[in-house]
Amino acid sequence: MKKMLLLLTVIIITVSWYGCQYKKDAEAYPVSTCDTSNIRYSVEIRAILQTNCLVCHGAAVYNSFGGGYNYDTYTGILPNVMNGKLLNDIMQVPGSDPMPKGAAKLSDCDIAKFRTWIRNGYPNN
Ligand code: HEC
Structure with a gap:
């Protein structure tokens, strides 16, 4: 049971850490604003x-x-x-x-x- 709890804790920490990393990346590299909707x-x-x-x-x-x-x-x-x-x-x-x-x-x-x-x-x- 203790082992399970430890594993769960590690998983939660890992997932939330990657979650934060992802957000950081999204802020550092904003989605391109290239507009190709009307090219004349x-x-x-x-x-x-x-x-x-x-x-x-x-x-x-x-x-x-x-x-x-x-x-x-x-x-x-x-x-x-x-x-x-x-x-x-x-x-x-x-x-x-x-x-x-x-x-x-x-x-x-x-x-x-x-x-x-x-x-x-x-x-x-
Ligand atoms: C500094 C001068 C210069 C600029 C700036 C330039 N070109 Fe050229 N281009 C040439 C020359 C000279 C040739 C003849 C082939 C060669 O010498 O490579 C050529 C040839 C070409 C060819 C035909 C080559 C082939 O693949 O057979 C294309 C297509 C072309 N240019 C497109 C462009 C486009 C599009 C731009 C702008 C984004 C551009 N060029 C900017 C000098 C230039």
């Missing part, structure tokens, strides 16, 4: 391109710095969206051509926005 080409996607890509892939510079890929327009971006290269490159999967070239990888949220927009059928909205 003209707003969210365009903003990511503007900030991270158009310095090389912009209309005036893409031939000099962007390998000939003009991402200043919807039709310009379509071929590499449709063949999957754009998503692979920003996700920097092995064997891809990591983008943005020479800069930090896009945030998980920006990548999630691109993925959502592509999954939605890359509308020109």
Whole structure:
């Protein structure tokens, strides 16, 4: 009986300790606030391109710095969206051509926005 009580005490202490740890983790790493509920080409996607890509892939510079890929327009971006290269490159999967070239990888949220927009059928909205 004493042994049972001891075991029960140990179990209760362990469970409540892990319970507290879990709460601490939840406070330390709040759930991501990335909103992918309404991704439009003209707003969210365009903003990511503007900030991270158009310095090389912009209309005036893409031939000099962007390998000939003009991402200043919807039709310009379509071929590499449709063949999957754009998503692979920003996700920097092995064997891809990591983008943005020479800069930090896009945030998980920006990548999630691109993925959502592509999954939605890359509308020109
Ligand atoms: C510093 C300049 C620079 C920036 C910034 C940049 N690119 Fe590029 N990108 C290039 C160049 C140059 C090429 C041509 C291929 C090469 O040299 O790697 C290229 C090629 C590509 C390709 C085609 C490569 C392939 O896989 O065949 C894609 C897709 C691409 N870029 C997407 C992007 C996206 C999306 C961004 C922004 C998140 C971006 N790039 C930012 C310079 C840049």
